[in-house]
Amino acid sequence: xxxxxxxxxxxxxSKNKYGLKDFSITIEKGILGLLGxxxxxxxxxxxxxxxxxxxxxxRILLNKNNIIKDPNYMRQQLGFLPQDFGVYPNLNAFEFLxxxxxxxxxxxxxLKPRIKELLEGLNLQEASxxxxxxxxxxxxxxxxxxQVLLNxxxxxxxxxxxxxxxxxxxxxxxxxxxxxxxxxIVILSSHIVSDIGTIADNVAIxxxxxxxTHGNQDHIIATVTNKVFEITIKIEELxxxxxxxxxxxxxxxxxxxxxxxxxxxxVERATKMEGNLEDAYLYITKNN
Amino acid sequence: MSPFFNxxxxxxxxRTRSYAFLITLCASLAIAYSFVPEPNSNYSTxxxxxxxxxxxxxxxxYVTAIMTSFFLSLIGFYLINSGLxxxxxxxxxxxxxxxxxxxxxxxxxxxxxxxxxxxTIVGVVFIMSIILFVLYNEGYSFELYQFIKPYLLITIPxxxxxxxxxxxxxxFLGRFSVLQNIGYFFLFSALITFTPINESQFNYDxxxxxIVIHQLEEMVRELTNTDENSNLSIGYIxxxxxxxxxxxxxxxxxxxxxxxxxxxWVVLGFIIIAIISPFFHRFNMGNLKSTxxxxxxxxxxxxxxxxNLLKLPKAQINYSxxxxxxxxxxxxxxxGKKWLWVVNLLGMLLLVVLPFKVSHQIVLPVLWFLQVxxxxxxxxxxxxxxxxxxxxxxxxxxxxLLLSQVSAAVVxxxxxxxxxxxxxxxxxxxxxxxxxxxxxxxxxxxAVLLGIISKGKKLFEVLFFMITxxxxxxxxxxxxxxxxxxxxxxxxxxxxxxxxxxxxxxxIKKNQLDND
Ligand SMILES: Nc1ncnc2c1ncn2[C@@H]1O[C@H](COP(=O)(O)OP(=O)(O)OP(=O)(O)O)[C@@H](O)[C@H]1O
Ligand SMILES: [Mg+2]
Numbered sequence: 159x160x161x162x163x164x165x166x167x168x169x170x171x172s173k174n175k176y177g178l179k180d181f182s183i184t185i186e187k188g189i190l191g192l193l194g195x196x197x198x199x200x201x202x203x204x205x206x207x208x209x210x211x212x213x214x215x216x217r218i219l220l221n222k223n224n225i226i227k228d229p230n231y232m233r234q235q236l237g238f239l240p241q242d243f244g245v246y247p248n249l250n251a252f253e254f255l256x257x258x259x260x261x262x263x264x265x266x267x268x269l270k271p272r273i274k275e276l277l278e279g280l281n282l283q284e285a286s287x288x289x290x291x292x293x294x295x296x297x298x299x300x301x302x303x304x305q306v307l308l309n310x311x312x313x314x315x316x317x318x319x320x321x322x323x324x325x326x327x328x329x330x331x332x333x334x335x336x337x338x339x340x341x342x343i344v345i346l347s348s349h350i351v352s353d354i355g356t357i358a359d360n361v362a363i364x365x366x367x368x369x370x371t372h373g374n375q376d377h378i379i380a381t382v383t384n385k386v387f388e389i390t391i392k393i394e395e396l397x398x399x400x401x402x403x404x405x406x407x408x409x410x411x412x413x414x415x416x417x418x419x420x421x422x423x424x425v426e427r428a429t430k431m432e433g434n435l436e437d438a439y440l441y442i443t444k445n446n
Numbered sequence: 447m448s449p450f451f452n453x454x455x456x457x458x459x460x461r462t463r464s465y466a467f468l469i470t471l472c473a474s475l476a477i478a479y480s481f482v483p484e485p486n487s488n489y490s491t492x493x494x495x496x497x498x499x500x501x502x503x504x505x506x507x508y509v510t511a512i513m514t515s516f517f518l519s520l521i522g523f524y525l526i527n528s529g530l531x532x533x534x535x536x537x538x539x540x541x542x543x544x545x546x547x548x549x550x551x552x553x554x555x556x557x558x559x560x561x562x563x564x565x566t567i568v569g570v571v572f573i574m575s576i577i578l579f580v581l582y583n584e585g586y587s588f589e590l591y592q593f594i595k596p597y598l599l600i601t602i603p604x605x606x607x608x609x610x611x612x613x614x615x616x617x618f619l620g621r622f623s624v625l626q627n628i629g630y631f632f633l634f635s636a637l638i639t640f641t642p643i644n645e646s647q648f649n650y651d652x653x654x655x656x657i658v659i660h661q662l663e664e665m666v667r668e669l670t671n672t673d674e675n676s677n678l679s680i681g682y683i684x685x686x687x688x689x690x691x692x693x694x695x696x697x698x699x700x701x702x703x704x705x706x707x708x709x710x711w712v713v714l715g716f717i718i719i720a721i722i723s724p725f726f727h728r729f730n731m732g733n734l735k736s737t738x739x740x741x742x743x744x745x746x747x748x749x750x751x752x753x754n755l756l757k758l759p760k761a762q763i764n765y766s767x768x769x770x771x772x773x774x775x776x777x778x779x780x781x782g783k784k785w786l787w788v789v790n791l792l793g794m795l796l797l798v799v800l801p802f803k804v805s806h807q808i809v810l811p812v813l814w815f816l817q818v819x820x821x822x823x824x825x826x827x828x829x830x831x832x833x834x835x836x837x838x839x840x841x842x843x844x845x846x847l848l849l850s851q852v853s854a855a856v857v858x859x860x861x862x863x864x865x866x867x868x869x870x871x872x873x874x875x876x877x878x879x880x881x882x883x884x885x886x887x888x889x890x891x892x893a894v895l896l897g898i899i900s901k902g903k904k905l906f907e908v909l910f911f912m913i914t915x916x917x918x919x920x921x922x923x924x925x926x927x928x929x930x931x932x933x934x935x936x937x938x939x940x941x942x943x944x945x946x947x948x949x950x951x952x953x954i955k956k957n958q959l960d961n962d
Contacts, residue, residue: 245833
């Protein structure tokens with residue numbers, strides 16, 4: 159049984175600049191989706207869990223082992239996809255994955271077949287013998303995903319994994335993650351709330367380096383129950399309307415505009431809607 | 447501020463606000479400190495037939511100005527010749543290409559920011575030389591114009607031209623950094639050996655320093671009353687201080703035509719930039735990164751296969767570093783253009799056929815220097831290719847990865863030196879063989895150490911260039927591969943040096959990872 163405990167962790171970049179401040183969360187088997195505005199501290203948190211950086215304060219325990227003191231305990235069972243990563247352009251995908259495997263300390267006779275399966279499963283087999291320097295953005299991203307699965311990771315961290323993937327590949331990726339979650343901890347961050355909504359068991363929302371909410375999706379969506387509405391108004395009315403309510407989305411219909419919004423107080427003519435994760439995310443980040 | 451000057455300013459800030467530049471400045475200070483030897487030291491930098499000048503303001507000003515001009519022409523080029531490359535690497539170039547800035551303006555901005563960088567170093571050296579003058583004061587009065595004049599007329603225009611040359615090289619040889627390095631080496635050697643034979647030809651001297659040296663020689667010739675060619679030496683020459691005689695140098699009056707010629711050189715620099723701007727690729731270079739023309743392929747068939755995690759063949763734990771070494775070797779060999787390997791093979795052939803001494807003293811260091819971009823990339827490539835996150839989460843990154851990088855590079859160096867090692871073996875010269883092997887280890891370790899410290903490539907590239915230049919001038923102090931005559935224990939010294947460098951690299955790398 160996997161258990162990751164993050165206890166009062168802070169990351170201080172300079173005197174008054176914290177990437178993360180006194181952050182605590184306990185994560186168990188399953189998929190945790192991390193949401194938060196740009197600069198919230200998602201990558202900072204994930205990099206510390208992945209042992210790229212060390213916290214300035216606090217402890218991170220994996221199955222009771224302090225991974226700050228013993229990072230290799232984490233590294234042996236980790237799969238990590240950084241938000242922003244590069245490749246060696248002169249290697250082809252197959253060679254690059256062999257290299258990553260060597261770096262991670264896995265090998266043996268099964269390595270080559272495993273890499274081959276991974277490349278096929280990520281739809282890269284055709285390209286796998288060409289230098290990665292010539293890959294498209296999404297293809298490179300998939301090489302990064304393949305790299306995560308080289309060892310049999312028990313804890314998998316994806317920092318914005320769906321960036322650059324086309325819709326079809328996104329679906330594939332979601333399936334892959336659900337499979338993974340059967341016996342690992344999977345943590346992923348994303349700005350696409352619906353991506354998180356469809357796959358994550360639990361959701362954590364971070365803002366300004368602090369955890370503002372954490373729980374299963376239903377629990378989080380419950381915060382906007384009876385607060386989500388839709389209304390059709392004239393375009394000219396929109397800017398005044400924006401000042402009064404939190405707008406989730408708008409869609410134009412000739413001279414009219416249909417607005418989905420969140421409000422505490424009922425508005426005339428508006429129809430009540432069922433809340434979703436996106437509504438809850440906007441509501442929570444706005445009110446904290 | 448107009449947009450044009452803003453570009454220059456921001457480019458300059460971007461390039462100087464780095465740790466590497468700070469190190470460069472410190473190194474320049476250290477070098478500048480040695481330009482005018484401390485009165486009791488046992489070496490000299492400029493010496494004419496045993497004569498050096500009294501330590502007055504003129505001697506300080508002119509000697510440091512000439513030495514700066516010489517040194518920065520030699521290494522300054524390597525400091526600044528990646529201005530365009532950075533824009534390619536960071537993809538800023540793609541944004542620039544889509545703006546309305548003209549080629550000429552962009553290249554001129556790059557030239558001027560190059561020039562500002564070199565001028566910053568010159569400025570630091572200038573201040574240092576004044577401080578030294580005060581420190582070593584031998585009772586002469588301080589005359590500021592004796593400092594300003596040579597710097598303004600000799601050093602500064604030269605720096606501008608070096609900046610122009612760097613941009614020209616980058617425009618035409620952008621993809622071939624190896625060719626840039628070697629090409630400039632030859633250009634510099636050719637320019638430095640050009641000897642004016644009459645008064646007006648001094649105007650053709652790009653460095654502008656030959657006229658001063660000529661004057662110094664004349665003065666000494668008058669003193670010694672000989673018509674012979676005086677024996678001039680520039681560089682770091684060991685000498686017996688007691689034996690050196692002194693003469694008074696009071697600065698120079700430059701002829702009007704010389705002053706105008708310096709001005710014309712600068713104008714020529716602008717013209718050159720204008721002439722080459724139509725040839726500038728404007729970052730439209732397609733397959734710059736990969737060597738093959740396979741850039742834009744898309745997948746036509748979407749496979750329906752999904753990864754079945756349970757059925758995936760299980761890889762085993764394997765902490766051997768052999769696969770790492772293998773990849774590092776592949777990376778080393780694939781770096782750079784393929785045909786450059788023809789040059790390497792040619793070099794190896796020369797090691798076989800040329801007289802033994804030439805092979806060892808000249809061909810080997812040059813052949814090794816040709817690998818400069820491979821070596822400098824060794825540890826820096828994780829950072830330049832943005833792989834450092836992968837590396838720092840790997841299993842025991844220091845021991846395994848660093849050692850594999852070192853081993854791969856040593857393999858490359860020894861492979862290149864192989865013909866020579868065999869020749870030494872046939873001569874039953876085992877000490878010589880060992881010296882070359884340790885030499886290979888030492889360059890690699892210097893590359894690794896400087897790469898780790900500076901987190902970049904430039905520092906090593908510049909240093910390696912200077913060392914190689916000294917090597918082919920047969921300076922025994924920098925003979926790291928035992929090409930010259932040394933004491934019997936020299937091989938042991940080399941081995942110890944290699945080991946020390948290795949330990950230092952491991953410690954510093956560990957420290958860096960721990961403090962992240
Ligand atoms: N190396 C660094 N030095 C200084 N500050 C940093 C550094 N890395 C991150 N920060 C700061 O820490 C804060 C959190 O950054 P982080 O990258 O974790 O955000 P994020 O939630 O991942 O954002 P995004 O959604 O844009 O990826 C930001 O304010 C950022 O400016
Ligand atoms: Mg991030």
